[in-house]
Amino acid sequence: MRSEEDEKLCKGFGKNLANVRNQLHWSQERLALESGLARSYISDVERGIRNVALVNIFRLADTLGVDVATLMAFRLSNDNAGNQNEPRSAD
Amino acid sequence: MRSEEDEKLCKGFGKNLANVRNQLHWSQERLALESGLARSYISDVERGIRNVALVNIFRLADTLGVDVATLMAFRLSNDNAGNQNEPRSAD
Numbered sequence: 001m002r003s004e005e006d007e008k009l010c011k012g013f014g015k016n017l018a019n020v021r022n023q024l025h026w027s028q029e030r031l032a033l034e035s036g037l038a039r040s041y042i043s044d045v046e047r048g049i050r051n052v053a054l055v056n057i058f059r060l061a062d063t064l065g066v067d068v069a070t071l072m073a074f075r076l077s078n079d080n081a082g083n084q085n086e087p088r089s090a091d
Numbered sequence: 092m093r094s095e096e097d098e099k100l101c102k103g104f105g106k107n108l109a110n111v112r113n114q115l116h117w118s119q120e121r122l123a124l125e126s127g128l129a130r131s132y133i134s135d136v137e138r139g140i141r142n143v144a145l146v147n148i149f150r151l152a153d154t155l156g157v158d159v160a161t162l163m164a165f166r167l168s169n170d171n172a173g174n175q176n177e178p179r180s181a182d
Contacts (some may be wrong), residue, residue: 068163075159
Protein backbone atom coordinates (compact mmCIF):
# COMPACT_ATOMS: atom_id res chain seq x y z
CA MET A 1 0.00 0.00 0.00
CA ARG A 2 2.66 2.42 1.05
CA SER A 3 4.89 1.47 -1.83
CA GLU A 4 2.09 1.97 -4.36
CA GLU A 5 1.64 5.48 -3.02
CA ASP A 6 5.40 6.04 -3.16
CA GLU A 7 5.47 4.88 -6.76
CA LYS A 8 2.70 7.34 -7.59
CA LEU A 9 4.75 10.16 -6.05
CA CYS A 10 7.87 9.25 -8.02
CA LYS A 11 5.90 8.96 -11.24
CA GLY A 12 4.10 12.26 -10.55
CA PHE A 13 7.37 14.04 -9.92
CA GLY A 14 8.95 12.57 -13.03
CA LYS A 15 6.02 13.47 -15.25
CA ASN A 16 6.03 17.01 -13.88
CA LEU A 17 9.79 17.35 -14.41
CA ALA A 18 9.37 16.24 -18.02
CA ASN A 19 6.52 18.74 -18.48
CA VAL A 20 8.55 21.62 -17.08
CA ARG A 21 11.58 20.62 -19.17
CA ASN A 22 9.49 20.33 -22.33
CA GLN A 23 7.82 23.69 -21.71
CA LEU A 24 11.29 25.20 -21.71
CA HIS A 25 12.13 23.25 -24.91
CA TRP A 26 15.06 21.59 -23.19
CA SER A 27 16.14 18.09 -24.17
CA GLN A 28 17.07 15.51 -21.54
CA GLU A 29 20.62 15.83 -22.89
CA ARG A 30 20.69 19.53 -22.19
CA LEU A 31 19.31 19.10 -18.68
CA ALA A 32 21.91 16.39 -18.04
CA LEU A 33 24.78 18.50 -19.38
CA GLU A 34 23.82 21.68 -17.52
CA SER A 35 23.00 19.96 -14.23
CA GLY A 36 25.99 17.64 -14.22
CA LEU A 37 23.66 14.67 -13.71
CA ALA A 38 23.79 11.60 -15.94
CA ARG A 39 21.38 11.46 -18.84
CA SER A 40 20.32 7.97 -17.73
CA TYR A 41 19.58 9.34 -14.26
CA ILE A 42 17.36 12.13 -15.71
CA SER A 43 15.59 9.51 -17.80
CA ASP A 44 15.00 7.28 -14.76
CA VAL A 45 13.68 10.20 -12.71
CA GLU A 46 11.26 11.20 -15.45
CA ARG A 47 10.02 7.62 -15.72
CA GLY A 48 9.38 7.61 -11.98
CA ILE A 49 11.75 4.80 -11.12
CA ARG A 50 14.00 6.93 -8.91
CA ASN A 51 13.15 8.33 -5.50
CA VAL A 52 15.09 11.53 -6.16
CA ALA A 53 16.60 13.14 -3.08
CA LEU A 54 16.66 16.70 -1.78
CA VAL A 55 19.92 17.93 -3.29
CA ASN A 56 19.07 16.68 -6.76
CA ILE A 57 15.57 18.16 -6.59
CA PHE A 58 17.19 21.55 -5.95
CA ARG A 59 19.85 20.93 -8.59
CA LEU A 60 17.20 20.17 -11.20
CA ALA A 61 15.11 23.21 -10.25
CA ASP A 62 18.10 25.55 -10.22
CA THR A 63 19.36 24.23 -13.55
CA LEU A 64 15.95 24.74 -15.16
CA GLY A 65 15.64 28.17 -13.53
CA VAL A 66 12.35 27.32 -11.80
CA ASP A 67 11.34 27.42 -8.18
CA VAL A 68 11.62 24.10 -6.40
CA ALA A 69 7.93 24.42 -5.49
CA THR A 70 7.16 24.19 -9.22
CA LEU A 71 8.79 20.78 -9.41
CA MET A 72 6.96 19.65 -6.27
CA ALA A 73 3.52 20.96 -7.27
CA PHE A 74 2.49 17.94 -9.32
CA ARG A 75 -0.17 16.69 -6.91
CA LEU A 76 -2.13 19.86 -7.58
CA SER A 77 -1.53 20.26 -11.27
CA ASN A 78 -0.21 17.16 -12.98
CA ASP A 79 -1.70 14.21 -11.24
CA ASN A 80 -5.17 12.81 -10.81
CA ALA A 81 -4.52 12.24 -7.16
CA GLY A 82 -7.91 13.43 -5.94
CA ASN A 83 -8.09 13.70 -2.18
CA GLN A 84 -4.32 13.62 -1.84
CA ASN A 85 -4.46 17.36 -2.45
CA GLU A 86 -6.08 17.92 0.90
CA PRO A 87 -3.66 18.28 3.78
CA ARG A 88 -4.27 15.92 6.62
CA SER A 89 -5.48 17.58 9.78
CA ALA A 90 -2.99 17.62 12.60
CA ASP A 91 -5.01 15.32 14.80
CA MET B 92 32.26 22.92 -3.53
CA ARG B 93 29.21 21.00 -4.62
CA SER B 94 29.15 18.98 -1.44
CA GLU B 95 29.33 22.12 0.72
CA GLU B 96 26.30 23.44 -1.13
CA ASP B 97 24.56 20.10 -0.71
CA GLU B 98 25.27 20.14 3.00
CA LYS B 99 23.77 23.62 3.24
CA LEU B 100 20.60 22.35 1.54
CA CYS B 101 20.27 19.39 3.90
CA LYS B 102 20.86 21.60 6.93
CA GLY B 103 18.40 24.21 5.65
CA PHE B 104 15.73 21.59 5.09
CA GLY B 105 16.33 20.06 8.51
CA LYS B 106 16.19 23.39 10.30
CA ASN B 107 12.99 24.29 8.48
CA LEU B 108 11.41 20.93 9.31
CA ALA B 109 12.25 21.48 12.99
CA ASN B 110 10.77 24.98 12.83
CA VAL B 111 7.53 23.77 11.26
CA ARG B 112 7.29 20.88 13.73
CA ASN B 113 7.95 23.19 16.69
CA GLN B 114 5.38 25.72 15.49
CA LEU B 115 2.84 22.90 15.62
CA HIS B 116 4.11 21.95 19.11
CA TRP B 117 4.89 18.44 17.91
CA SER B 118 7.74 16.47 19.45
CA GLN B 119 10.13 14.45 17.29
CA GLU B 120 8.56 11.39 18.91
CA ARG B 121 5.10 12.37 17.74
CA LEU B 122 6.30 13.07 14.20
CA ALA B 123 8.07 9.71 14.18
CA LEU B 124 5.04 7.83 15.49
CA GLU B 125 2.53 9.46 13.16
CA SER B 126 4.72 9.28 10.05
CA GLY B 127 5.95 5.75 10.63
CA LEU B 128 9.55 6.95 10.29
CA ALA B 129 12.17 6.19 12.93
CA ARG B 130 12.81 8.80 15.58
CA SER B 131 16.54 8.56 14.83
CA TYR B 132 15.83 9.23 11.16
CA ILE B 133 13.78 12.36 12.00
CA SER B 134 16.61 13.51 14.25
CA ASP B 135 19.19 12.95 11.49
CA VAL B 136 17.06 14.83 8.94
CA GLU B 137 16.63 17.79 11.28
CA ARG B 138 20.38 17.89 11.91
CA GLY B 139 20.96 18.00 8.17
CA ILE B 140 22.93 14.78 7.91
CA ARG B 141 20.40 13.02 5.66
CA ASN B 142 19.68 13.80 2.04
CA VAL B 143 15.98 13.05 2.46
CA ALA B 144 14.27 11.71 -0.66
CA LEU B 145 11.02 12.57 -2.41
CA VAL B 146 8.66 10.09 -0.77
CA ASN B 147 9.80 10.97 2.74
CA ILE B 148 9.54 14.71 2.05
CA PHE B 149 5.89 14.12 1.12
CA ARG B 150 5.36 11.78 4.05
CA LEU B 151 6.68 14.40 6.48
CA ALA B 152 4.58 17.18 4.94
CA ASP B 153 1.42 15.06 4.89
CA THR B 154 1.92 13.92 8.48
CA LEU B 155 2.39 17.51 9.67
CA GLY B 156 -0.57 18.65 7.57
CA VAL B 157 1.45 21.25 5.67
CA ASP B 158 2.01 21.76 1.98
CA VAL B 159 5.23 20.22 0.69
CA ALA B 160 6.20 23.68 -0.59
CA THR B 161 6.30 24.84 3.04
CA LEU B 162 8.98 22.27 3.83
CA MET B 163 10.94 23.22 0.70
CA ALA B 164 10.71 27.00 1.19
CA PHE B 165 13.68 27.30 3.51
CA ARG B 166 15.93 29.13 1.08
CA LEU B 167 13.49 32.03 1.11
CA SER B 168 12.48 32.10 4.75
CA ASN B 169 14.77 30.16 7.05
CA ASP B 170 18.23 30.45 5.66
CA ASN B 171 20.66 33.30 5.18
CA ALA B 172 21.43 32.03 1.73
CA GLY B 173 21.49 35.42 0.04
CA ASN B 174 21.70 35.22 -3.72
CA GLN B 175 20.71 31.57 -3.74
CA ASN B 176 17.14 32.84 -3.73
CA GLU B 177 17.49 34.03 -7.28
CA PRO B 178 16.75 31.42 -9.92
CA ARG B 179 19.50 30.92 -12.44
CA SER B 180 18.69 32.17 -15.88
CA ALA B 181 18.14 29.49 -18.47
CA ASP B 182 21.23 30.39 -20.49
